Amino acid sequence: MPREAPKPARMTLTLVALDQPTANFAAVFTRNAFPGAPILVGRQRLGAPSLGAIVINNKISNVCAPGGVETAERVAGEVGRLLGLDSTAVLPSSTGVIGWGLPVDAMISALPQAVAALTPGSALPMAEGIVTTDLYPKVRRAVVGNGSLIGIAKGAGMVEPNLATMLVYLFTDLAIGRDSLRRMLPRAVATSFNTISVDSDTSTSDTVALLSTGRVPCEDHDAFEQALTTVCRDLAEDVVRNGEGVRHVIRVVLTGSPSVEIARGIGKAIVNAPLFKCAIAGNDPNVGRLVQAIGKYVGAQSLALDLSRLRASIGGIEIFADGVFRLNPEKEAALVSHLRWAELYASAPSKDGVFAAPIDFPPHERCVQIEIDLGAGPHGATVHGGDLTHEYVSENADYRS
């Protein structure tokens, strides 16, 4: 297709260094059974005494490439040498095309310049440096007492974290011990990155890392964990909102479930159902496809779940109760209005039929709001996903990546 690929033509190397290495860090990685080399290295780093720097490249993800771990370690070692750190204090991260090898010599040549460019201050350059098909950088911050927590994320495609997807880095100046961080992070991830799906694919490079510099005493661990959860949830929703081709964010609020797992499973089944996603893309409140997705999940899992008390609404409008649809022309019109209200931008092809997002910022934070009460228990979950659009297909089929 005669159009410039939106993917980064050049690799960006992003370097983050703490003033002092910290023993207090946590990380969770992809459950994909073909993890990238940086994931293998990162898992080892969890046993290291301290972490002082993170080096991140985009364009090539260093997954299943010959000598991948050695390459990642060589880059980490060189960063350590330049910064006066042991190589085990450097976490390497990569994202991009799967299967290619890293251009390690070029990367090592570029490192001194990256080290010289290190400056204190805004996380925005880092958030900008790690993007691939993202339309804009994603940064979230929370204040806790006298300290704060800041997080950045990249996402866009191959996003159904298990956990977690994407690259997410969280930094706090609040003093929280390693063990506490490692208890809190998986809990925060469970209700944030593990409850989203852009396209049901699970990246081989997913990483969420959390580092505490410990400069500010933390008097309220609960408040910190709450802030951590909020930042993770906000970043997760940002990742969906900036998902490849996403023109509607779909928020499914499940209640009345016998378990959190079932609530999350049904929510994921809805946001992953291609026909429902296409209907949302077309501002078509095709409620039949919604019910199909619920029934598919419950049937495939052979759940002994009585669905006779299920109630469902979209945009606050009841559409299903007592085993039958509750629809009429007025409701249909209101549902269409709700979908149009939640649309991020209108779809428009170029002359050759290629579709590209015309935005480089999130125009609003509205969602298609779906509420489902299973009427079968006390548990619940909230899941976010996106629609399935021509922009997604153009992004992933019309270009060689």
Place this chain on the structure above:
Amino acid sequence: MPREAPKPARMTLTLVALDQPTANFAAVFTRNAFPGAPILVGRQRLGAPSLGAIVINNKISNVCAPGGVETAERVAGEVGRLLGLDSTAVLPSSTGVIGWGLPVDAMISALPQAVAALTPGSALPMAEGIVTTDLYPKVRRAVVGNGSLIGIAKGAGMVEPNLATMLVYLFTDLAIGRDSLRRMLPRAVATSFNTISVDSDTSTSDTVALLSTGRVPCEDHDAFEQALTTVCRDLAEDVVRNGEGVRHVIRVVLTGSPSVEIARGIGKAIVNAPLFKCAIAGNDPNVGRLVQAIGKYVGAQSLALDLSRLRASIGGIEIFADGVFRLNPEKEAALVSHLRWAELYASAPSKDGVFAAPIDFPPHERCVQIEIDLGAGPHGATVHGGDLTHEYVSENADYRS
């Protein structure tokens, strides 16, 4: 969008009647937990002494509509009255939009004409009558001794049977008893309709019914079951080839698996991975997305599966072995050629960016051939799926269905 919807504007009512009701029939239905009313009725029919007719409508699937079962029974009862059959000898089937109620009075008014039009002979009018978004009718036939087996299918979208999807009707004149038919049909379905996926969605109306008129003695039950399996597999592949928006059929042959279930699960994960499906649509041999899909499934299922001996090829070209990719520019070019060779038609948007299939017949029966040897056991499976295209999105987002 200013374009005529490809979906049937008018309902077609298709009636099939045997010369004599038969006690020898079998049927399997969707596992979706929101089955359509005809499925609920069909499950009851399995206990009926005999079956003599099938009445099928498209356009409206009669799922979760108020009074759906009563409506289905009214139509069946009227067919029975006109044909001199008990209403329990009539199997009703519906496919189309979920959530709407059947126009029962109009259907009953149309039935005498449908009865008058009953003629012996070709199954083609029946295969044509049951289509919705299908591009062409699907009929397959096998000869066994002096008798034969004929099957017809509709499919196109909401197709990941569990089991089975779609509407499939199989008729034989060979004399096979009810119990034998009911043993054979699930086995045939397991390796045919339950190994395909167009879009990972599971219809609420899936039905596969098999009726034996018993006119011809069957001397070789094994030969009959083999023929049944072949016809089911051919029809299943036809359904994928005519899947909504499908421009490449993907055939995944898994071997070396510890179980059939794992082989089938990995195959399904591959043909359901949106990023891989988009790459295939773009004739892009993005092998990283293939490995991602395998790793996602194995990781999400927490399988204790050693993937270090996995070998993979596409179009006979080895792409992965010993934990790393085996690629070079010559192989990449050969892979692109294989994908182009397997393409059913070239994609072309209309002026307004809407994509529609330019074919009304299957131009060839070639597949994107993926072979994966897990190197971890003696079992295997073959799975068929399709790519993810602009045509799929146009079909399901650009029109109100």
